Amino acid sequence: DSGVTQTPKHLITATGQRVTLRCSPRSGDLSVYWYQQSLDQGLQFLIQYYNGEERAKGNILERFSAQQFPDLHSELNLSSLELGDSALYFCASSVSTSVEGIYNEQFFGPGTRLTVL
Amino acid sequence: GQQVMQIPQYQHVQEGEDFTTYCNSSTTLSNIQWYKQRPGGHPVFLIQLVKSGEVKKQKRLTFQFGEAKKNSSLHITATQTTDVGTYFCAGQRGGGGNKLTFGTGTQLKVEL
Numbered sequence: 001d002s003g004v005t006q007t008p009k010h011l012i013t014a015t016g017q018r019v020t021l022r023c024s025p026r027s028g029d030l031s032v033y034w035y036q037q038s039l040d041q042g043l044q045f046l047i048q049y050y051n052g053e054e055r056a057k058g059n060i061l062e063r064f065s066a067q068q069f070p071d072l073h074s075e076l077n078l079s080s081l082e083l084g085d086s087a088l089y090f091c092a093s094s095v096s097t098s099v100e101g102i103y104n105e106q107f108f109g110p111g112t113r114l115t116v117l
Numbered sequence: 118g119q120q121v122m123q124i125p126q127y128q129h130v131q132e133g134e135d136f137t138t139y140c141n142s143s144t145t146l147s148n149i150q151w152y153k154q155r156p157g158g159h160p161v162f163l164i165q166l167v168k169s170g171e172v173k174k175q176k177r178l179t180f181q182f183g184e185a186k187k188n189s190s191l192h193i194t195a196t197q198t199t200d201v202g203t204y205f206c207a208g209q210r211g212g213g214g215n216k217l218t219f220g221t222g223t224q225l226k227v228e229l
Contacts, residue, residue: 092160106150
């Protein structure tokens, strides 16, 4: 158990719909990262938040948005869903960067499997 | 943008054989991390390499960071069925402050 929790575990929805994925980081971790993993694909970085502020952005679609709340949990909102959005969405957390600006190890949650029909 | 490629994409070995996966970045890295993802599971951090030419060992696993800090390798000696999974490298571009870019992964299958 990494200490990172994600809900829901599974989500099945229809095209055009909107869903919200939730992540609670490990206690004490200020950084939250979101990744998308499609079938047999690698991990695509979407976005990072640090202590409530957006820190880095990857290949995140305009239909997707995220935020990190004062209690440090984060939500990833996916709207106007398409079939191609079906994937495993992981949240990870870390203590963010070291003094030298080097990323510390990331702890991944169990993921949310999204199926768009 | 930064690209991190891994080879091979898939590897099937007999239990007891050695296994190596290679990670190559299009840009110089400040550091590299390795993760393992078991089938149906989530990525789990294995190790981080920071120094040029660094070599680290964890039991049967040997990790190496290239002298030019653009490539890395993971070598497993005498594979076991518990080694099954996908191994990802993740590199951070030099200069710090940049996101980690995950490699394409190498899926390892170990047969008895």
